[in-house]
Every structure is written in structure tokens, then in C-alpha cells.
Amino acid sequence: MVNKTRLYWTLQIGGWATYAAFQIVTYVLSGSGIRTQRLLSFVIEAILCLLITHYYRNYINQRKWLSMGLPKLIRYVLAAVLLMGITTYFLRIPFSIALGTFNPANAFDPEKMVTGIISYTVFFFLWSVLHFMYNYFERYNKSLQLEASIKEIELSNLKSQLNPHFIFNALNSIRALVDENPTKAKHAINQLSSILRNSLVTEKRGLTSFEDELKLVRDYLGLESIRFEERLKTDFDLDPESKDFMVPPLMIQTLVENGIKHGISKLTEGGLVQIKTKVEGDHLKIHIRNSGKFVVNGHKKESGGGLGLENTRQRLKLIYGDEASFRILTEKDNFVLTEIIIPHLY
């Protein structure tokens, strides 16, 4: 704010001083001799213009002309600058009288009057143009910044995080495994620590490589298999070119977890989770299938079911705009298909 005020006064004083200097130089060069009164009148004229535009600015700010529509603003500005031109012209008269340079024949000659007023008006108009251009530009800049920071906040809110429920269940299974199968228990601890490490690293990143995400998903499924045992079957069918793609971290994991939470874990007999990828042109198509049924806005408010999917959708939109797509649907044979298509980003 302080900077802005200082900038304003620098421009205002500097601008009108230049105006006065220019007038004086032109006058001197015209060779009509140097008269102090004449020079003084130019300075007074510049000061008058400075004061008038200053009050004009206050008035504009007070009446919030900046938020006016452009057609209305142009009309108001034209009227204002004309009024200011006339005012300045007549305000000069008492000063000329005081300085003894007043010449009624000259001052009230219609032709001279019109040229005088118009020249002031033009200067005030230019002043207005600069003023509004500066403010519009600044406002646009601000809104851009705001938009960027909003987007950043939204994205970080939407970022997937590991579900604590999963972590505690995994730890519980591992505890039991320690007695039953120590080797398997050790392996499970490695998987869990790898997941935790990965998720800590990638949470900070905007995108992660498909391979890293896939490793995390494999570790995740490995741990869930310990918990669900023969009730969880997994299947991978991956396009080798998938590894060239970047994906939002933990997104596939979240969707797989969704499939387990709302699909497999609800089925007494358990079921299958299948992850399939296909590269088509510049896009990566990811299919996650799980046994179960997709209930749209299920009658029960379950912790974050629908919200999770909505987050994924918004997150894709924020990162990729309309380039990515996301859908979830029930297929025949009691399978739920989740499909994400994301573009190649480089």
C-alpha cells in the first residue's frame, strides 16, 4: 500500500513537472523572450492540473469507478475530463490576473477557449487512460495470483493420503504373523515401511512415475493379502509403455483401496482386484476392476466413500483440465470398473 502511494506521487509530480518543463522549453525555444510571469504561469498551471487530477483520483476511488462496466466508464470519464478541462481553463484566469498576464480578448476568444479546453481535456484523458490501465492490470495480476494460490490449496487438500485404518489393520495382521510365520512377517514389515516411505516422499510431489506408484500398489496389495488371505486375489496386466507416464501420487492406490474397502471386504467369499493399463496414443488408460457392486450415493453415510471419488475427479481436473477422464461403473458379472485416462505430460 505504501509502495503504491509512493508510486502514485512519483508519477503524479514527475508527470506534471515534465508537463511544465515541456511547456517552458517550448516557450523558450519559440524565442519570444523569457518573462518570469510567463514561466510562473506554467508552473501554476502544472500545479493546478496536479491538484485537479488528484481530486479526480480520490473521486474515482470513492465512487468505485474501477468496478464499472467499460461503456459506462468511458462515458463517465469523457464527461469528467471535459469538466476538468473547462475548470482548469477558467481557474487559470484569476492567476493570470494576479500575474498581470491576463488578456481578456485572448482568454475569451471562442476559438482560443475551445483549443485551450480541448488541450487540457486531452491531457486529462491521457491521465485517465494511464490510471485505469495501471489499475486494471494490477487487478488482473492479483486475481491471477489468487487463482494460482487457490488452485494450490485445493490440490493439497485433495491429495490422497494413506488411510490410517489400513495401517493399523496391517500392523495387527503382522503382529499375528510374527508367531505364525516370522519370515512372512519380516517381509510384511518391509512392505509397510516401503509404503510409508513412498507416501511420505510423494505426498510432497505433484506427480510421480507410474512405476513408483505401481510398486506402492503392489506393496499395498501384498499387505492386504496378508489380512484377507485367500479372500483377496490380485491380477496385473500392464502395458510396458506405461512406465513413461507420470501419475498423481497415491491415486491408483486410493482407488484400489476403495475397491477393497467397498468391494472385497464386503464379500464373505472375497474376490478379485485387477489392474490393467493400456497406452493409446498420448494417453494412458488405467483400469481397476474389483468384485462387488458400485452403489451410487449408498444409503449409508460411510466414511468418505463418495467423497474419495469426488476428490479423485477434482484432482484430475485441476492437474490435467479436460485432458483426463475418470469414471466408475458396475460391469456385468458383479465387477466394478474404475477407469482413469491421463495424458502424457512433458
Added chain:
Amino acid sequence: MKALIVDDERLARKELIKLLEEHPSIEIAGEAMNADEAEKMIEELNPDLLFLDIQMPGRTGFQLLESLDSAPLVVFTTAYDEFALKAFEVNALDYLLKPITAERLAEAVHKIQDKEKTKSGRPRDKKLDLEDQVFVKDGERCWFVSLANIRLFESDGNYIKVYFDTNRPMIHKSLNALDEKLDERAFFRASRKHIINLSWVEGIEPWFNGGLMVKLRGGDKVEVSRRQAAKFKDMMSL
């Protein structure tokens, strides 16, 4: 005392059984891996205590409890779950967060034994009396309510409204079925619509058509139909 473990994960059941080895007072009568299995086993084994997981395939632990006439002592076992924890805030004997620690389990067992002392073992087929508890759930809130605290059951369509404290949650049962289960020395069928807890009766007034108006502590008023009025007078005069 006899306990039944209900959890869909084999390893979770195994771990709990292992931990319970330290507590010989608790005899594990069986393991169930879902609500349906548990319901059958509860009927057969009549356990005093349930270790109950909440999230299970098919019906949840809450739904299992809702389907039981009277709830045994229950210790919930669950991994971190905001939804479940909120429900526990209301009241529950106890809950154990997975992975379960030996110390925490010991505390829970201690609580169970305290509770057990106040409650003499209930023979099978005995009617529900004031010492029994029922499990009721209303949206996200749930309660184990001692029958002694329930002053009134009111039928409402296919549901029964259960009056206790300032709450009136609904249970999905018929009033006739409930009436058969309740001990007639403690509860009285006032009319087609109402069953009252006799220990809550505060005043009785004659009413139209030879009926009675019963005032309960807390201010609720219930009409006793003419048909039941004579029986009611008999009971109260004892």
C-alpha cells in the same frame, strides 16, 4: 466366563486368542468370521461375552447386535475408525484398538470381571429382566441400555420406540415379540401400543371406559386399556 470372538480376519482372531491365553478366566467358546455365523453361535453357545469386530463382510458388528434380543457383554475390537469411535463415545463396556496391547486387554478383562460380578449368570431361556441390557442404535449414535433404565416401549409401525433418559431411538422389532421376551414381573403390557417398566410407575388415575392413566417418573403418561386395567391393579396391589 464364556467368550465368542467375532472377526472376519483369521490372523486378527488368532492374535486375540493368543493374547487371551494370559487370562484363564475367559474361556473361548468359539470363533465366528461373520455376523451370520456369530448369530448362530450365540444361540447355541449362549456366551457371556463377545469380542466383536465392527467392519465385516455382510452385516456389521452393530447390525449383529441390533438383531439380538439381549446383548451380552461386548468388547469392540477395531482398527482406527472415526465413525466407530464416535459411536463408542456414547457408551460401551469397552473397546480395543488393533493392534491390541496386552496391557489394554488386561484392563478390559478387569472391567468385564467387575461387570460380571454385578450380573449373575443368566440361564438360557430366562426372560429379560431389569439386569439385562439391549443394544440400540439411532443413526450414528448407539447405546447399551440396561432394561432398568427403559421406562417405556412404544410401538410405531414396524418399529419400537425405546424411551430412556432423553433418548427415543427405534428398534426394528414387533411389540408382541418383545413382550414375550420380557419378564412379566418387571414389564407390563399396558395396551396394544405400549409396554411400561413397572419400577418407573409414579401414579395411577382412573380413566375413561374403565381404563387407567399411568404416570411414569419423568412425566410420560400412558393409558392402560380396560382389558389390561384389572390385571394391572392386581399386580400393583401386590
